[in-house]
Amino acid sequence: MNSSSRSSTQVRSVTPENLLLALLLEGAKDGYQLNRILKQDLNQIWRLSQSQLYATLKRLEIRGWICGTQTASRRGLPRRVFELTEAGKKQAEDWLMNPSPCSVQVVRLDLPARLYVLYRTRPEAISGILADQRRVLQEGLRRLENQLNLIPDHQPFNRMACEIRLNQIQTLLEWFDKTFSNGGIVVQ
Numbered sequence: 001m002n003s004s005s006r007s008s009t010q011v012r013s014v015t016p017e018n019l020l021l022a023l024l025l026e027g028a029k030d031g032y033q034l035n036r037i038l039k040q041d042l043n044q045i046w047r048l049s050q051s052q053l054y055a056t057l058k059r060l061e062i063r064g065w066i067c068g069t070q071t072a073s074r075r076g077l078p079r080r081v082f083e084l085t086e087a088g089k090k091q092a093e094d095w096l097m098n099p100s101p102c103s104v105q106v107v108r109l110d111l112p113a114r115l116y117v118l119y120r121t122r123p124e125a126i127s128g129i130l131a132d133q134r135r136v137l138q139e140g141l142r143r144l145e146n147q148l149n150l151i152p153d154h155q156p157f158n159r160m161a162c163e164i165r166l167n168q169i170q171t172l173l174e175w176f177d178k179t180f181s182n183g184g185i186v187v188q
Contacts, residue, residue, distance in 0.1 A: 014109050016046045016056055021065060021084065021092035022117040028083040030073075031057060045113050057082060065091055097125065099133040102140020104168045107133070130180050137176065141169045 019042070023034060035053050038046055048056070057080075060066045065088030068080040084092065096117060100110040111133060118126050144166040151159045 014106055016048060016053075017060060018092065018095035018110075019046065019113045019117070020053075020056060020060065021088050022096050022114070024066060024082060024084045025089065025092050025096075025117065025121055028081045030079045030081045032079070034082075042113060042116060045109055060088065064088070096121075097129065099129065099136040102137055102143070102169060104172055107137070107172060134173070134176060134180075137169060137173050141166070141173060144169060 016038075020034060023029065023037060031050070031054055034057075035048070035050060038048055038053070057066065057068070061068055061082075064085055066082045067085055068082050070078050071081050073079045095110075096114055100106045100114075114129065115126065118129060144162060148159065148162045148166060151162055153159070
């Protein structure tokens, strides 16, 4: 599915599942390797305990998106190495290549995680992804502005809630433009 076929209002579940799938696009990894990436590189996005990580991997395996294989390790203890299935690869690719819906919470979790994987696997796609994401945010902002105009003045609490969301998206767009004004990511 390309970005034009995904509805910009489609809700995306905010879980670490898509990130874990995308990390496996680089190749098979065991839970310890995935946990190390989460703790070292992505700890401001996802904070998973070891048990949460393995529960999530189990859900992905049940869905048929990954396959775990027991292997021996250097320390002699067996470990499970996880690989993507074709269905898991399709899910990971879809998540990576399509913009997040216009939601501050989803963008806060999805965008940095997606950019992290893209930076490692296909940096040439980043500028297109950023352009698509900005477009989705702008569309969401226009929708909220129109929605606010339809809320009558005698509904102050509905107006207040809409204004809060509107301000959040405006602030997110300001941050987006400031951060990505050069069309990419600056990694030091």
